[in-house]
Amino acid sequence: MKRKLLIDKAGVPGIASYEVYRREGGYRSVEKALKSMSPDDVVEEVKKSGLRGRGGAGFPTGMKWSFLAKPEGVPRYLLCNADESEPGTFKDRYLMEHIPHLLIEGMIVSSYALGANTSYIYIRGEYMWILHILERAIAEAYQAGWLGKNIMGSGYNLDLHVTPGAGAYICGEETALIESLEGKRGNPRIKPPFPAVKGLWGCPTVVNNVETIAAVVPIVNDGGDEYAKIGIGRSTGTKLISACGNIQKPGVYEIELGLSVEEFLYSDEYCGGMKNGKQLKACVPGGSSVPILPHFLVTKTAQGESRLMSYESLADGGFQTGSMLGSGGFIVYDEDQCIVRNTWNFTRFYHHESCGQCSPCREGTGWMEKVLHRLEYGHGKQEDIDLLWDIQAKIEGNTICPLGDAAAWPVASAIRHFREEFEWHVNESKLSQQRNYGRVSEKTFVNATA
Amino acid sequence: MPDQHNHPESQLQFSDETLKLIATLTAQYPDGKQKSALLRVLHLAQLEFGWLSAPVMDYVARLLHIQPVEVYEVATFYSMYDTKPVGKVKLEVCRTGPCMIEGAEKIVSYIEQKLGIKDGETTADGRFTLKTVECLGACGYAPMMQVGEHYHEHLTEEKIDRFIADNA
Ligand SMILES: Cc1cc2nc3c(=O)[nH]c(=O)nc-3n(C[C@H](O)[C@H](O)[C@H](O)COP(=O)(O)O)c2cc1C
Ligand code: SF4
Ligand code: FES
Numbered sequence: 001m002k003r004k005l006l007i008d009k010a011g012v013p014g015i016a017s018y019e020v021y022r023r024e025g026g027y028r029s030v031e032k033a034l035k036s037m038s039p040d041d042v043v044e045e046v047k048k049s050g051l052r053g054r055g056g057a058g059f060p061t062g063m064k065w066s067f068l069a070k071p072e073g074v075p076r077y078l079l080c081n082a083d084e085s086e087p088g089t090f091k092d093r094y095l096m097e098h099i100p101h102l103l104i105e106g107m108i109v110s111s112y113a114l115g116a117n118t119s120y121i122y123i124r125g126e127y128m129w130i131l132h133i134l135e136r137a138i139a140e141a142y143q144a145g146w147l148g149k150n151i152m153g154s155g156y157n158l159d160l161h162v163t164p165g166a167g168a169y170i171c172g173e174e175t176a177l178i179e180s181l182e183g184k185r186g187n188p189r190i191k192p193p194f195p196a197v198k199g200l201w202g203c204p205t206v207v208n209n210v211e212t213i214a215a216v217v218p219i220v221n222d223g224g225d226e227y228a229k230i231g232i233g234r235s236t237g238t239k240l241i242s243a244c245g246n247i248q249k250p251g252v253y254e255i256e257l258g259l260s261v262e263e264f265l266y267s268d269e270y271c272g273g274m275k276n277g278k279q280l281k282a283c284v285p286g287g288s289s290v291p292i293l294p295h296f297l298v299t300k301t302a303q304g305e306s307r308l309m310s311y312e313s314l315a316d317g318g319f320q321t322g323s324m325l326g327s328g329g330f331i332v333y334d335e336d337q338c339i340v341r342n343t344w345n346f347t348r349f350y351h352h353e354s355c356g357q358c359s360p361c362r363e364g365t366g367w368m369e370k371v372l373h374r375l376e377y378g379h380g381k382q383e384d385i386d387l388l389w390d391i392q393a394k395i396e397g398n399t400i401c402p403l404g405d406a407a408a409w410p411v412a413s414a415i416r417h418f419r420e421e422f423e424w425h426v427n428e429s430k431l432s433q434q435r436n437y438g439r440v441s442e443k444t445f446v447n448a449t450a
Numbered sequence: 451m452p453d454q455h456n457h458p459e460s461q462l463q464f465s466d467e468t469l470k471l472i473a474t475l476t477a478q479y480p481d482g483k484q485k486s487a488l489l490r491v492l493h494l495a496q497l498e499f500g501w502l503s504a505p506v507m508d509y510v511a512r513l514l515h516i517q518p519v520e521v522y523e524v525a526t527f528y529s530m531y532d533t534k535p536v537g538k539v540k541l542e543v544c545r546t547g548p549c550m551i552e553g554a555e556k557i558v559s560y561i562e563q564k565l566g567i568k569d570g571e572t573t574a575d576g577r578f579t580l581k582t583v584e585c586l587g588a589c590g591y592a593p594m595m596q597v598g599e600h601y602h603e604h605l606t607e608e609k610i611d612r613f614i615a616d617n618a
Contacts, residue, residue, distance in 0.1 A: 075480075087546045087585040118480075125493060125530045126586050129599045161478040166489050166528035169584065183485035183520075185527040201483060242590060244548045250590035288547060288585075329589070337551055345547045349584050 003230055004254045005218040005238050006211070010098040016133065018140035021101040027146055029220035033109045034154040037220075042113035046216060048224025050236035055081055055172070055209030056287065056327040058311050061216075067196040068114055069204040077205040078116040079181065080107060080213055082123035082130075083165055083172035087288035087349060088329025091240035092210035094252040096123075096130050100137040104160065106213035108146060109220050111158050114206055118159045121210075122177050125166040134162045169353035173401050174207040175199075176355065187355050188401035211240050232258030235310035239325070245283075245332035248272030261285075261307045261314075262299040264330075271332065278334035282417075285314055286326020288346050289406035291413030292339070293323050319413065338435070339421050343414040344372035350407035361404040364395040368411055375425045378432030385422045389415055457505040464513075468494055472513065485516050488524055492531055501532040529583065537572040537579035539617050542596040543605075545582040548589035557593045558582060560607050564614065577618065 014020040021027075033042050047062030068076060080103065084092045096103055103121070111119045123131050138160055141147045149157045163181060165171045171180045175189035178200050199205020215237060219227045228236045235257040241264070244250045249272040255264060265280075266273045274280055283298045284290060301307050302321035307314065314325045333342070351365035368391050374380045375388075392408040399405070415422060425432045464472065472491055476484040491510055492502060499506050507521040514521075525531045532540075541561060545554050558569065561580055565573050572579040588594040591603035602609065 084587050085585060088548055088589050090587040090589055093587045124587070125489070125528070126596060128493070129601075159478075163478075163486070164490055164493060166493065166524075167530035167583070168528050180489065181486060182483070183488035183514075183516075183524065185523055201480070244589040244592065245551060250592075252590070331548055331589070333551065342547050342551070345545075345550050349546055352584060 002256055003238065005227075005230075006102065006214050006240065007095060007099060007252070007254050010094070015099055016097075016101075016137070018101060018137065018144060021099070022144070026101050027105055027144075029217045030105060030108050030112075030146055031152065033112055033220055034152050034156060039113045039115055042109060042216075042220060045219055045224035046113070049215075049219045049227035050224075050231075050234060051212065051215055051219060051227065052235070052311065053209055054211035054215070054239065054328070056086065056289070058325065061208065061212055064196070064208075065114060065206060067194070068206055069197045070115065071204070075118065075203050076114055076116045077200045077203055078107065078111045078114050078119040079174075079177065079200065079205060079207045080119070080121040080210055081172060081174065081177060081207050082121050082127070082210045083169075083177060084127070084210070085124055085169040085172050085353075086327045086329055087346065088244060088284060088331040089242055089287050089327040090244075091242040091252050091328055093127060093130060094242070095210060095214060095240065096127075096134060100130075100133050101141070102214045102217060103134070103210055104137050104141050104146075106216045107160055108141075108151075108158060110208070110213050110216050111160075112156055113216075116206075117157050118161075120181060120200075121160070121162040122171070122181055123162060123164055124171075125164040128164060131162055131164055138162065168355075169349075170355045170401075170403060173403065176401070177207060178205065185355070187357055188403075190400055230256050232308065232310050233312060235312060235325075239309070239328055241309065241328045241330050243271050243330040243332070245330075246275050246278060246334035246337070247332045248275050255309055257308075257310045259309045260299070261309055264309055265299065265332070271330075274332070274334055276334075278336065280332065281335045281337055282333040282339060284323070284329075284331040284333075284410075286324045287329035288331070288349065289409060290324040290326040291319055291322070291409050292342075292417065293413075294417040297321055297417075319409070320416070323413070338376070339414050339418040340372065340376045340425050343411055344369065344376045346410045347372050347407065350403065354403060354407070358399040358404065360395045360398045361407065364391050364404070365407045367391055368407070372411075375422060376432070378425060378429035380422075380426050380429075382423070382426050384426070385415060385419065457499060457503045462499070462505055462509045464494070464498060468498060476514070484514050485520065488514060488516070488521065489528070492521070492525060496531060500538075501535050503533075535572075537577050539577060539597060540579045540581060542581050542583045542586075544584070544586050544588065544592070544594050544596075546585035546589075548585070549592040549594060552592035554593040557595070557605050557607075557610065561610060564610065578614070 051061045052058040168186045170176045171186040173188050176186040180186040195205040242252050264270045280295045284292050301316045311325045315322045347369045351369045354361045356362045392411040395404045396408040475487040479486040502525050508518050511518040511521045569582050593605045594603045
């Protein structure tokens with residue numbers, strides 16, 4: 001049996017309204033937690049569940065929560081990260097758009113667990129219409145007594161607000177998000193101090209992804225142990241995957257972690273296979289920042305084992321032959337797609353989004369963009385490929401925040417697996433210049449170098 | 451309503467409704483932290499005044515009791531804010547990878563040809579502005595563009611034609 005814990009009811013007519021959501025069993029976790037559990041009991045269930053952060057890094061949520069400093073007389077904050085700007089990722093949007101009360105409910109139990117009395121949802125500015133949906137849902141929750149003072153006579157108070165960004169990928173990084181929420185430019189802070197000690201307005205703060213917070217609802221309802229039964233190994237529970245690219249059925253799917261990539265990509269229940277009868281060329285399984293996998297490493301690991309949708313299996317082989325689950329942004333490329341063009345496009349994105357504080361990131365992304373542009377447009381030289389390799393290696397690990405690494409990995413993995421294609425752009429510069437928007441009609445590149 | 455391109459100091463005033471909303475927004479933060487409402491207030495300012503000119507930003511600074519430079523810093527950092535005049539209708543077409551492989555580049559060229567402008571430009575009548583933007587979280591419904599608060603997904607040339615005709 002395949003279980004769905006988050007978006008199973010997303011299709012119920014009117015589920016975005018409080019009335020229907022409540023009728024379908026909504027807000028039970030708040031009743032349960034406030035009536036029969038202490039905040040520490042909730043943290044304990046989350047620890048038992050094995051839930052890992054769904055924003056990309058996969059850090060154990062229960063552990064993160066237990067790091068939160070609790071100095072006397074200082075407010076603590078829970079911030080929901082709804083910035084969702086990683087290319088290929090559109091799952092949080094789906095959840096908030098269709099079933100907004102699930103996020104509100106999760107915010108209430110999670111805030112209770114952390115002892116936060118004011119919490120904020122920070123949502124990317126482009127999702128302004130979803131901000132309005134959330135504002136409506138929050139108003140309904142206040143009306144029904146799930147927010148405000150002395151919730152359900154428990155003595156617990158919580159105010160919840162939603163606030164927009166304004167178009168900056170970097171504000172998804174947790175310390176940049178905090179800066180932005182303070183009404184400033186989104187420049188990441190140097191860590192330590194970590195937000196758990198000094199976050200919003202200098203107070204202890206937890207930042208969690210939308211999906212992470214939503215997952216706390218079934219964890220409290222059914223218990224952490226029940227949640228941990230789903231999944232495989234240290235990848236417990238379900239995960240939202242947003243699938244896009246050259247597949248039959250792009251969209252948002254909730255899977256049990258441990259599902260095989262083969263089934264996810266080819267079965268009709270999920271992606272439905274490749275579009276237009278084309279062949280699979282490559283896949284970026286976890287949002288633009290994670291390494292690209294050539295076709296022969298997508299459904300199988302280098303050892304020939306079946307590749308699974310889990311933190312461990314997608315990373316199997318390390319950066320040599322693996323990738324990462326990341327944010328769950330699953331991007332699929334068919335045989336016509338040009339890896340050099342895609343890499344150039346992503347690098348332009350990171351250059352555009354670099355906040356500019358550290359020179360390896362600011363200069364390195366710009367430099368890589370330039371070199372990739374000339375390669376893609378048939379003006380590159382053989383040495384450019386090695387130059388690119390050098391630049392990405394100099395960025396990785398040398399920056400304040402992980403955006404630098406996120407910019408380096410796609411370049412490194414593209415060169416590692418598709419070097420022949422980069423060389424083709426140098427050797428066949430005429431052909432390279434003539435292509436229509438970089439499309440390759442020949443099947444030249446299907447077989448990436450291992 | 452002040453015109454799109456000039457914001458004479460004396461005419462700058464949010465509508466009563468917006469002023470009420472701003473009071474609610476600033477109350478969402480602890481005392482002395484009203485600056486946190488800045489990003490939202492700048493969105494509202496752009497909606498009401500068309501773009502963020504220096505007088506508009508100064509007005510916002512006065513409202514939130516912060517220095518004008520604190521507003522300029524933010525307005526120039528975030529890509530959604532226009533610190534130069536733009537057309538009445540701003541077409542923001544996503545150009546990032548997943549949209550690109552579904553034909554975003556062709557869509558951009560098509561709009562450029564149709565409107566006779568390049569990326570970043572505004573038509574002579576001040577009606578349309580074209581801007582390419584980065585991933586908007588609609589990758590599975592590509593290609594796409596955002597206009598105001600609306601997402602237009604699975605874009606085709608016919609859809610563009612219709613949209614431009616409806617908004618000309
Ligand atoms: C450049 C960059 C962008 C990020 N964008 C997001 C994002 O849009 N949404 C998100 O939840 N996490 C994002 N993250 C991860 C956050 O920093 C943080 O780890 C996450 O919100 C923690 O929540 P989780 O533990 O629930 O995953 C980003 C990180 C980096 C470095
Ligand atoms: S790595 Fe890039 S985005 Fe991150 S702080 Fe440095 S310059 Fe800014
Ligand atoms: S790439 Fe265009 S919406 Fe994500």
